[in-house]
Amino acid sequence: MTTDLERELTAGMAERVASVRLGGDVLVAAARRHRRRVVARRAASATGTLTVAGAVLVVAIGGGPAGPAAPPPGAVSPGATSPAVIAELPTVAFVAARVDAAVSNTGDVVQHVVSQVTFDGQTSQSETWFDTVTGAQRIVGADSPSSPRRDQAMAEASPGGNVVTTVVDFASRTWWTETFPPRSAGEGPYVGGGLLGTTPSDVRDSLTGASESWTVVGPAELDGRATICLRRDFKDDAPGTGGSEQIWVDAETYDVLRTQAEKATPGIRMTVRSDFSELARTPDALANLTVVPPAGFTRVPPPVSAPEGVG
């Protein structure tokens, strides 16, 4: 039997949510959160398996950051890639190979990524630092304009030991720490509530995994640096949905400097831009990997995630 109270409750719920509409940024934020988790997993073994794999790759392709032994036909030679003398555009395959080599030869640095999402006239920003030596990482900011702002870090308590995450939630003015067992067999911990940011490795994967979809736009100057710009356009099945992605790589080192993606669906337009840089592992740079909970914030128990196999 349905009572008046139950009927009014049902009606009240309907009124409460009658006008809510899911923003397109939620799916994008979820995708980036997922990507962040994948990156965290990679980070879990970055100082082990992947580094070894990278070293093997470097040896296999010629023993140094110079990349492929011979550029493909039509490409400029490695010695002629100075921006001032780019007489003809390199092929996408050549650029992809050089980016692959540059990423694989990343030294002992702190990678720094600044990402911005502009959605519906609002912009959110996040910063990521990643230590290529220890695998420690920190992310500060918000996934999207509608996401909560957090400051979170993940680091091993000792080499090969437990992994400690620290998370500051600015919305609730709380913070917590959580300790995970040592990482193994591809099951690394997740730093939690993903934020913006991708890595040069992701860009490399995108380039090398689908090089046929990219085109070299040409040389371009970015903040005073000579770069090579690549672009690809995509169009989804849904009418009026599509966008583009662009990558800027340094014209000499082939380091990834910037990515920018634009996507539009009917009534919605979003831009995601990420700028990449590498910092020497100075005390100041390494300090960016540490989270310091602000005074007045309350320490709380860590949240519990639903089991992976829900459903």
Add this chain to the structure above:
Amino acid sequence: MRGRNTFDGLDAFVAERGDALLATAVLLTGSRAAGDDLVQSALERLMRNWHRMSGDPEGYLRRTMYHLAVDDWRRRRRRPEVFAPTEPAPQPDGTDTLDLRGALVQALGTLPPRQRAVLVLRYWEQLTEAEAAAVLGCSVGTVKSTASRGLARLRDVTAAWAVEETHTRNGVAS
């Protein structure tokens, strides 16, 4: 099985069902921002398991949202920020029914997470007790008792609204 690293069709699915998912999430969390966050978390879980999924992902997303909501709140003891103590209007007027509904939804946010989840499943999703039990992974008896306690609490909180009188005054059949 779906492709391991691609999410073909997810865009279209979210475009079609995203509003409904967000509505449930808002009721579970009590605020738009927290609802967005809950949907986002569930979508990320879906992406993790995308390669293992087959069929309609909505059931998985909804189950994940309910589990995330109940488990997260249980551990963090976090209350939605937007809910405040419910007070009846000092004098009855023509907006009583709407005010009562608002008060009920506000009071919903003060319930323990599992009670809130059961009421959302039963009275928003319109699931049967057996279906709600399946979603939450508990017995039908637990759903019955939890719903009963939740409704009793709502009844207590909104007792001052004199439901029957309000309905009579506004001409709503009871």
